Amino acid sequence: MEAVYAGPLKLKNIQQPVPAYQILPARDLDPHSVNSSESAPFNPIGFATEETLLDTIIDGRYQIHRVLGRGGFGRTYLASDMQRFGDLCVLKEFVPASRADYTVQKSRQLFEQEARVLYEIQHPQIPRFLAWFAEKGRLFLVQEYIDGKTYATLLREKLRQGAAFSAAEITQWLADLLPVLEYLHRLNIVHRDISPDNVMLPDGQTHPMLIDFGLVKQAVNQIWAAYAEGDSTVSQASFVGKLGYAPPEQIRMGQCYPCSDLYALGVTAIVLLTGQEPNTLTDRESLEWCWQSYVQVGDRLTHILNKMLSEKPKDRYQSAAEVMTALGSPGAASSPIPHPSIHFSRPVSNVTQQQRLPIPLPKPLPVLDPKFVERCRTELARCIGPMADYIVEDILAQTPHLKPEQLVQAIAAEIPNAKQAEEFQQQLRSH
Structure with missing residues (x-):
């Protein structure tokens, strides 16, 4: 038999909808060929x-x-x-x-x-x-297939050695990636899902690569929204991206613009600079970015990153070319399809004298309570069904020393529906 997801099912005595599955006869198989x-x-x-x-x-x-x-x-x-x-x-x-x-x-x-x-x-x-x-x-x-390491992996390796990425490294990193975004945006393509996990450094190369576009995920979300049309439990403004990295307009309305990618690129940059997760870099009372409490860089780079991180889209740079110009990249907007090997001839002067705050070596974290992990699995299964076990297992295999709130955020980022992701987090915070 085959179990196929049929959508959310509302039950009389259960507040949250539960996943429903349709049981279908298995397809005809040659019993002698199953192991072939x-x-x-x-x-x-x-x-x-x-x-x-x-x-x-x-x-x-x-x-x-x-x-x-x-x-x-x-x-x-x-x-x-x-x-x-x-x-x-x-x-x-x-x-x-x-x-x-x-x-x-x-x-x-x-x-x-x-x-x-x-x-x-x-x-x-x-x-x-x-x-x-x-x-x-x-x-x-x-x-x-690209053989290499994501910048999430590279950051973990650097932190084990006691330091995150330097301002000079991040300046060059931006100079390498901004032409790629300019190329995409001129084709009217928005990446939608930039984060350290989705930028990779191929083995033996010096230029980072953008991977795992959110474009097709957005199309799948549209399919799910169309299927659930008329169901008040399903948000029509589906969310593609990672919580903490995606800008407000993407989370709240499902809208993406070129400056939305620049926001996510800016968040990724400050994470690589500080070695901290986005939620740590946000003031809990004012909800403003406080990344400069963890690392001090030159005025120019600080201004550029803060503008990329503006809450309102109109307050950000409107194109990757504008950021390249602000960085001081020569001929930033002269080519309709930027060449990927653009480099600075010299470091930006205001960034060379970087004053870094000490970044402590990661401390051993307590092992997560198995009961809490099981609660996470149960709540996730309510949202997406049997894939919950695999997702939780995969997250813990990649990052085994997460704090409880970090595990909740990591799992929520894997839930395609924004409303369900928020409800998932609320359920686990309420206990």
Whole structure:
């Protein structure tokens, strides 16, 4: 039998809607071929273990090697393309909320539309989008595999050595990434999901790459919103991005502009500078940024970052080219498609004399209470169903020493629906 997510179910004596699943007969399988990699069945999302996925062949072409990540939308896999001599690639899986004919048709239309936009992107600092396809009611995006480390990983490595990124490093980092954003924004593409986890430094290279666009996630959110139309428990302004990094207009209204990416880039920059999470860098009373309490940099970089972090979109830089000009990058806006290898000929003068506050080595954190972790799993399952176990497990595997409030925030960031993410946090704060 197959269990397929059918949407939220309202029960009379339960306040929160619970996930409902439709039980369908299993597809006809050749019992003699189940263990064969050429015809191994691809188990439904949320029920297949990593062991059963190993060596599975998708679309008769992509052989699964391992799971790279999990989220509220589905899984991400490392695979090899058997029609390209075994070249490694990334398979991103998206699962529609229902198998109803309308939902499936709308899913394919929106997914193809957004995938076509991504396919047009040709930039050395953005992984190539190779193809998309549908199989067994799920949608897949095929992307170039980049071997390297995310800046979240690089930051953890630096903190273990007692220091975060320097102002000079962040200035160069901005100079490397701003031309990429300028290129995207001129194509009317907004990344929507910039964070240390979504910027990668490839092995043996010096230029960072932007990964994991939120564009297709937004399309999936539109599908879910259309499916749940008329359901007051589902927010129509779906949220794509990471809490703490996404700007207010993206969280509250689901609206994104080029300056929304600049805001997220600014948050990422101060996280790399200070080694602190965004919630720590915000004053709890005034809700204003207080990142300068952790690190002091030159006046120019301070002004640039603070303007990028302005709460109101109109108060920020309106284009990546404006930020490049403020940094002092020569010929920042002279090319319609910025070349990714732009560098400063010299460091910005106001940033070279950096006065850093000491950053203590990370202290050992107490192990999370298993009962609290189980509560997190239970509440998450109310929002997204059986994928909850995998998501919590993945978060704890990557960052095992989270504080309880950090675990709640990390889990909430994986919930596609903004209203459900907020309710999830409220439930855990109320106990």
